Amino acid sequence: MTASSAPLAPALTLRQKARRRRETLTAYTFLLPYLFIFLVFTVFSIGYAFYLSFTRYNLLSPPQWWGLEGYRRVLCVESWFPRPEGAPRPTCDDLFIRKALPNTFKYTAIVVPVQTIISLVLAFAMDQKIRFRRLFRTIFYLPSVTSSVVISLIFVWLFSPIGVINQIFRLNINWLNDPRYAFYTIMMVNIFTTSGTLMLIFLAGLQDIPTALYEAAAIDGANKFQIFRYITIPMLRPVIFFVVTVGIIGCFQVFDQIYVMTAGGPLDSTTTIAYLIYKWAFRDTTVKMGQASAAAFILALIIFIVTLLQRRIIEGSGTVSQ
Amino acid sequence: MTTLTQAQPRPLSISDRLILWYDRLKTPLFYLILILWSIICLAPLYFTLVFSLKPVANAYDPPLFWPIPFTLDNFRDVIGALPLFPRWLLNSLIVSLAVTILRVLFCAMGGYAFARMDFPLKGFLFNAMLVSMMIPGQVTLIPAFLVVGPGIIRGGLKIGDITLPTGFGLIDNLGGVILPGIATAFGIFMMTQFYKSLPRELEEAAMMDGLGRWGIFFRIVLPLSQTQLLTLALLTFQGEWNAFMWPLVILRTPENFTLPLGLNWFRGEYYTLISKVLAGSLFNTLPILILFFLFQRYFVQSIAGTGLKEG
Numbered sequence: 001m002t003a004s005s006a007p008l009a010p011a012l013t014l015r016q017k018a019r020r021r022r023e024t025l026t027a028y029t030f031l032l033p034y035l036f037i038f039l040v041f042t043v044f045s046i047g048y049a050f051y052l053s054f055t056r057y058n059l060l061s062p063p064q065w066w067g068l069e070g071y072r073r074v075l076c077v078e079s080w081f082p083r084p085e086g087a088p089r090p091t092c093d094d095l096f097i098r099k100a101l102p103n104t105f106k107y108t109a110i111v112v113p114v115q116t117i118i119s120l121v122l123a124f125a126m127d128q129k130i131r132f133r134r135l136f137r138t139i140f141y142l143p144s145v146t147s148s149v150v151i152s153l154i155f156v157w158l159f160s161p162i163g164v165i166n167q168i169f170r171l172n173i174n175w176l177n178d179p180r181y182a183f184y185t186i187m188m189v190n191i192f193t194t195s196g197t198l199m200l201i202f203l204a205g206l207q208d209i210p211t212a213l214y215e216a217a218a219i220d221g222a223n224k225f226q227i228f229r230y231i232t233i234p235m236l237r238p239v240i241f242f243v244v245t246v247g248i249i250g251c252f253q254v255f256d257q258i259y260v261m262t263a264g265g266p267l268d269s270t271t272t273i274a275y276l277i278y279k280w281a282f283r284d285t286t287v288k289m290g291q292a293s294a295a296a297f298i299l300a301l302i303i304f305i306v307t308l309l310q311r312r313i314i315e316g317s318g319t320v321s322q
Numbered sequence: 323m324t325t326l327t328q329a330q331p332r333p334l335s336i337s338d339r340l341i342l343w344y345d346r347l348k349t350p351l352f353y354l355i356l357i358l359w360s361i362i363c364l365a366p367l368y369f370t371l372v373f374s375l376k377p378v379a380n381a382y383d384p385p386l387f388w389p390i391p392f393t394l395d396n397f398r399d400v401i402g403a404l405p406l407f408p409r410w411l412l413n414s415l416i417v418s419l420a421v422t423i424l425r426v427l428f429c430a431m432g433g434y435a436f437a438r439m440d441f442p443l444k445g446f447l448f449n450a451m452l453v454s455m456m457i458p459g460q461v462t463l464i465p466a467f468l469v470v471g472p473g474i475i476r477g478g479l480k481i482g483d484i485t486l487p488t489g490f491g492l493i494d495n496l497g498g499v500i501l502p503g504i505a506t507a508f509g510i511f512m513m514t515q516f517y518k519s520l521p522r523e524l525e526e527a528a529m530m531d532g533l534g535r536w537g538i539f540f541r542i543v544l545p546l547s548q549t550q551l552l553t554l555a556l557l558t559f560q561g562e563w564n565a566f567m568w569p570l571v572i573l574r575t576p577e578n579f580t581l582p583l584g585l586n587w588f589r590g591e592y593y594t595l596i597s598k599v600l601a602g603s604l605f606n607t608l609p610i611l612i613l614f615f616l617f618q619r620y621f622v623q624s625i626a627g628t629g630l631k632e633g
Binding site: 028142197252 | 340352359382434435444456459476504539571586606607622
């Protein structure tokens with residue numbers, strides 16, 4: 001910036017040059033701690049992870065160049081390949097395509113809409129003339145300030161076969177050990193923890209809508225539903241976009257709850273991409289850091305595409321209503 | 323004429339009737355919704371409290387709503403008899419406080435540089451920082467682990483006779499948990515935005531008086547940004563106190579665990595002693611709850627602010 005404007009500016013005196021040099025030095029000193037973190041844990045780490053994703057690396061011997069083999073193993077299923085005569089089938093890690101990918105999408109597709117609707121309804125109720133609003137707000141935010149591990153530990157106990165939930169509702173469900181229920185139990189936990197935070201974001205958005213808009217609509221004879229449909233929802237669209245984006249990103253990376261509650265089981269029914277990356281890189285008996293890196297880049301790409309698509313959809317619905 | 327039409331109102335349309343019902347029912351309906359969700363939010367914590375006050379043998383026994391038989395053994399054990407619990411509490415405190423103090427300071431410094439100073443590559447660095455916030459943590463998890471722990475190259479980088487370490491060797495060390503958290507893009511961004519909104523007059527006056535950048539920053543800017551620093555500190559402390567994945571990757575022996583890690587480990591080792599885990603869980607929750615009650619305004623503003631500034 002300074003370089004391009006230099007020819008136009010009058011020639012700098014030595015003193016000004018010295019001062020500018022000192023300013024640069026001071027600025028970089030101020031930034032030094034962050035620059036260190038940024039260079040080591042962001043720039044270098046992304047670059048090295050990208051390199052690792054093309055290697056085979058079990059931590060015992062140095063990374064071995066592997067080309068796209070890691071990506072191929074992540075993205076294929078063994079049964080796709082007909083068994084050639086005598087020759088072995090190419091190796092695939094079926095878990096990603098058969099379990100982690102569909103599970104992650106299923107998880108996001110259920111949790112994001114449910115938590116968005118619950119938090120919107122709660123925020124809408126809170127936006128009325130309600131007594132004890134501060135108390136409600138505090139209570140709703142409690143699950144969000146509690147550690148996800150603690151919440152998960154408590155829910156493992158609450159949802160155990162002889163636990164409080166089964167006793168209160170006189171059920172006999174093995175919530176976390178039955179592949180039919182385990183994933184939904186984890187979804188419930190996540191909806192329970194995040195709805196409070198999202199409610200606060202929605203509430204701030206609702207309170208930010210100018211009352212003049214509501215008054216103008218009321219004078220024009222719009223009824224309550226029309227006001228909600230044509231004023232509240234369009235005015236809230238940026239906030240909805242934000243809440244859905246945050247929700248999607250959070251859901252695609254869900255880890256703590258799964259690690260604590262089921263460790264991916266039973267029968268891999270709760271294995272998600274983020275959990276699988278951890279499992280491959282740190283938990284398996286022979287760690288697969290290269291393959292885990294490949295999966296991490298695939299996850300980043302998926303999050304990127306889904307966020308873009310979702311932005312399209314929410315903005316698209318905006319043009320339709322106008 | 324007019325009185326006649328008023329006396330005979332036109333029949334109500336369906337939507338009119340819906341609105342009539344809505345007006346009549348909305349207040350009780352909204353209270354019902356709010357109270358229901360409050361029960362859902364409070365119930366897990368309530369049951370945790372009740373059963374942490376019951377003996378280990380009764381961890382699954384009714385009555386569900388009242389601690390009968392009553393005992394304080396679990397809390398006594400968590401504080402005293404099981405030496406690991408206080409250790410985990412201390413470790414959590416060390417990590418959370420260290421990260422909070424360092425991050426608040428370094429993010430304020432970085433944010434101030436971006437907001438007030440002119441230096442080459444400023445725009446590029448700021449944009450690169452914003453982009454980096456969109457990269458999911460899973461991507462950098464493995465290299466970060468290698469850098470903090472065993473090193474990129476096992477045995478170090480050999481140049482001639484010299485061997486340079488390529489990692490910090492902080493596996494199973496609280497320092498390794500702290501290190502990558504000392505400054506974050508989000509924190510820098512938040513402080514930059516704040517300092518941009520701060521009027522320059524005071525700083526300029528101080529500069530006239532011959533105060534240097536460091537003097538201005540520590541004596542004028544930092545005191546002016548107390549609210550913002552406190553908000554960042556609270557968010558950071560909460561995040562670090564509850565953090566799980568990164569400590570899980572770095573810490574190996576139970577003595578070095580943080581509280582969330584320790585609780586999970588304890589549950590795995592002594593699954594019959596779940597009541598102790600419940601009592602320990604309350605210890606993990608309590609400090610954050612106290613902070614939340616004391617500084618509720620800051621928490622709420624920071625959360626609400628993230629949504630508002632978007633779009």
